[in-house]
Amino acid sequence: MSAPRIVVCGGGLAGIAAACEAVGLGAQVTLVERRPFLGGRAFSFTDEEGRQLDNGQHVFLGCCPAYVRLMRLLGTDGHLHRQPLLRIPVLGSDGTTALLAATSRLPSPLHLTKALATYSHLSLRERAAVARAMSKLGTLGPRRRARLDGMAFSDWLADNGQSEDAIERFWDLVVLPTCNDRSHRVSAALAAFVFTEGMLSSPTASAVGWSRVPLSQLVEPAVERFLTARGSRVLRGQAVIEAGPGGVRLGDGTELGADGVILALPAERTRQVASAALPEDPGLGHSPIVNVHLFHDRRILEDPFVAVLDSPLQWVFDRRQMSGAPGEPHVVVSISGAHAEMGVPRAELAESMADELARVIPAAREAKLRGWAVVKEARATFAPAPGQAARRPGPRTALERVALAGAWTATGWPATMEGAIRSGIRAAREVMGDAPPGTSIRPAISSRA
Template sequence: MNGEQVCVVGGGLAGIAAALRLVDAGARVTLLEARPELGGATYSFRRGDLVVDTGQHVFLRCYREYRQLLDQLGTSGGAHLQDVFAVPILRVGVPPHLLTRTRRLPAPAHLLPALINYRPLRVGQRIAAIRGAAALRGVDPDDPANDEISFGDWLTRHGQDAPTVRRLWELICVAALNAPPHRASLALAARVFRTGLLDRADAGDIGRPTVPLSELHGEPAGALLRERGGTVHTGVKVREIVPDQGQFQITADRVRLTADAVVLAVPHPQAARLVPAQAAPDRERWAGLGAAPIINVHVRYQRRVTDLEFAAALDNPVQWVFDRTPPGSTGQYLVTSISAAEPLLRTPAGRLGRAQLDALADLFPAARRTPVRDVFVTREPRATFRQGPGTRRDRPAAGTRLPGLALAGAWTDTGWPDTMEGAVRSGRQAADVVLAHLGSRSSTTEAPT
């Protein structure tokens, strides 16, 4: 590597991961981000004295490359990783049920006690769920044929009735894939359940940020890139990428540069507009990936209403709830997260807030007696792509038909769902494509005559 100039377009997790890999390999990296700060979908903003994350992101112990990125950024201490997978399950009128694995048994037996004792299901349904989990271990997430099948259809064929799907499989599927089982790809569901829960005993232990997302990702990434000699421009929107005799001309707001290679790490609608036609003639297919929304309702109570750090809810408008109370503050700040939220996307904020307040009061009786200081709604209309059957056909590889131009983003064909792990993997894959191109070009240039 002779210090070739590489432009990374997009400063989300994929762009950050790509830029760090490239700069560590000796490339001269310029990162261009349209937003005022790095982080992409994982960013924070201020509302009065509160720092608010756009979404309630969690990760699993099996998110190996994402956790490596946190180590690289020096921010692993800003997240808490469970010692043992454990999720409180809430239902109105009954004590919370703790869904947890055992430390004593290897995979997949580590989940047997959890399923055998899962109170939201009847005994027969629990036995059927155990059989379903055993069958799911045999589903290959990398087999394209499995991507053509609905997870919901597969569950029905394997003896899972509607209550079992709703109270067990959907609980995880909706949170992980932003889609209910009948609209989710079997291959992606198998990736979630096998990699996260079935293949290794500790893989599903849950990690949560304990600091704002901007402090966890964007701010330290910008500082680290600059420290290692990279150039970072925020608030700069790229308008055009033009191939030019083995290089690329990038035109952006206030910036124009020539690069030996480009990593295009933006959401698929923007990528389809920016990628040169000769690099991806089938880029129109990316539109088929679509988008799925997530809604968060933020509630600040004057006093604490629960001691739970987070929980999932069944048969209730609240899907997941997280305690995001800042250290040292009074009262309690809860955030509810609603995935697969298409039916609610156009619901007025006031109505959404009231519905979630009522639902929280049903789950936490103390909330009904506690004054509310503030309630507000954040919406992510394009939180993920639609991870339905047939998705893989529309997810492009990192490499394009133009040597030196690579694609990154959780929407590319990583084999993973649209998660922080998928984003980091995609950025590193794209960087490797670019480095291989630059290495082969250097070898050709320097070869003796």
């Protein structure tokens, strides 16, 4: 029996995962990507000075096994680094630092007790209230959590005894980078998922991980090598303009026949190429992220990264330390939910972030800024607003053997690399139906959980 031909549209992480999973299930895959490179919203590029920069700092957590498994399958997991346990230095506007660090020996949720008890950016009363709300989140369970989707997380927090300071200095510290907006614009169900999966599910769930190398190096040329070795292929720089159950048509007129099609595209593109697969605009909207890369003449951070309270800096990453390689000092200010920053000219943003760094980090006052680059991603993620769950479709469409994938689909996760990869795996299983498992790679990523 010949292998089913599957076309995967979109070479972001969802499409890459779908392609690898389908190959593992016995398919012959063509992965089609509009841009000349794979990786989608998680990519790196070379700037005018010849530096390799990520479009935005990407981190993953200990609760993201599919991401690590995909990189292992591609043979690039050696470039990943992960903290053994959560450890975040949090700088306050008064110049003090509180360490949010999990302790290893205690079972969840006790592994966070010390971190909360010593979190000096809140009063003792506020810390006790945070601990109570955390333990309530831990008892909600998926069904009760899902019922909170219509509510803003800030309202849930206020109903559960959280002060405005606690929301800003503790809850939003986590909600902003994971959901890509502040609690008042975030679905309580989505934020509750983040805290239960990412902080409470196990002592290592919240450990932060990152790539030591520029993001594109995780997938280029590994994906192509992986697929071609298994009788499949990658087409870059080719846009799908029409897709349906029998295959797809590309921008240059080429038609690719297929036994199954996976649409791993942004929602708006999905509707353009196959409106029958997504008849209504899901109306999810977008939330922006701005990354400001700064190159000083010396190292300015002691830690690989810090969170900064009461400041537009939000989170600052020392890419040099994170890469573990020698080279020019390089920090990245990563601003989530960056609605206001999108309209600010790049040079102004770079200057104001450098000034702000000098204000809050003593070592930055002595340092000279040698260069900068600003990346604005207007459509970085879907908007995590209340009501998001009902707007996110599952993999199945009205078209036979045409499935949807993408971080924006109904994964239960915020717009993350992990969510994208899970959606791709699920879509591959959907189009492959009860196809016998292939012999070329075994086991596929899904079964390596």
